[in-house]
Amino acid sequence: MSPRYGGDTVTSRIVRSYVITGGRSLPSAGEPALHTLITLAPGRKPPLRQSPESRAIWQLCSGGYLSVAEIAAHLALPAGVVRLLLTDLSEQGHLLRRAAPPRAEPAERDLLEKVLDGLRALV
């Protein structure tokens, strides 16, 4: 019965993504690729003025390699926006990147079965 007073809860993200990028154009889609692994270069000190997002990336990457997709998921930001932030940080030399490890060659089934048979015979 009582009319709503516009007092709904506001749940949209408080800082919009175009503010985080500062209105700059986004890097092209493959650079770096979603599965590229990123980590902090050794011995880097965080710059004095860092946006909260850059700081969060810094913290996430300080522990080891993390893929671009994972970083984006952790920050809950669009991958393109994270890509721009990562590009910024790596241009300043703070980040190391590594291509994703190559896919393991699937071993042949016959060979695996033979090894298994051999092992069983040993037991």
Place this chain on the structure above:
Amino acid sequence: MTSAIEDPLAWVLLVSAVVAFLVVMRARGTHKELRRKNAALRRDLESARGELGHLRADRGARDVRHAEELAEVRADAEWATKSVLKSAMGTLSSLAEEQQVLLDRLLRKYGDSEVLADLMAVDHTGSQFSRRTKGISVLCGGWLGRREENASVYDLARSAQGRIRDFDRVGIHAQSGVHVVSKAVEPIAVVLAELLDNATKYSAPGTPVEINIQTVPRGVCLIVDDAGVGMSQEVKDRSSALLAGDGPVAITALGDPPRFGFAVCGLLASRYGFSVSADSVSPYGGVRAVVRIPQTLLTADATPPPVAEGGHRGHGAPRRAATPLPGASPVAGTTAGGLPRRRRRETTAAVAMSDAHTPVPAEADRAEPAGAVSASRIGAFARGTRRGRISNNAEGHKEQ
């Protein structure tokens, strides 16, 4: 004797004496007549004067009544306009909010796609749209939606920045660890956005607009400086009156096209207990506007007051953006011991969880009741007003 009778001079004298007598008699008659007429005229004049006075008094009374009625009609019209606009703008701002939530999801979903930049452009216009509807709704007596989480002053400034057209001209120059309590986040962001909108509109396109965040003894100041031409004394006086927010604002008296900005600022500032001024000169020669947020609306803590229900939060999980969870570290190969910064994160989380026992949040709690009391008073006032106007609103909402 005969000589006298025969003397023509004597005759002449006699005749002239007679003539003179006759003339005098006649003049007396005329004089009498004139006097009578004069008296009659004077009487008429007196009565006319009396009538005039009477008419004047009557007209005065009518004027007063007319003015009263006119004011009443105006107030009625203003109220009717406001209540219609409030209801309409309420719907629009709810829709705008819905759209932004949807866009949040789309932006993440298509984060790796070519459309991302276009989606961000749509998001930008959506934010401006949302700000306009919120402003008008507030002026018409509507209420802003409330956020569930506290926001850092820096994020709040960026939020305001995102709500104006030329957001890329705005620079935020200091970071502060202070947070604004959840209920004041939207109002302050709307006010700051209006000030930024003014600053960017009334200064040359290429010039910067700066937000400086200053901690002062009794709160935090957000200072907006532009490099425009400043305001004339008349405009300054008018805007000071609007920013003081102590009188009712006639929505139809804000010009055409209407300039809602300062009126919205004044209203929100007085409603939520912070202050806005725009009467000083910026270092660049333009306007310096200052939003002063008192201690009661600030907190050192990033987490909201304990209203969180776990179930509901799950849906909004992405909003924890800026605070990656320490426990869920994806870096399997490393030990937590090597990560001093994460350890600090964990302690903040611990403080947040046990905030009933620790002294620092307790202080924040003590500050809270003042805010809560004024909120409840404002709420009571709003309820009263609403009850008076309930029929109109209910109708408006049913229609939707």
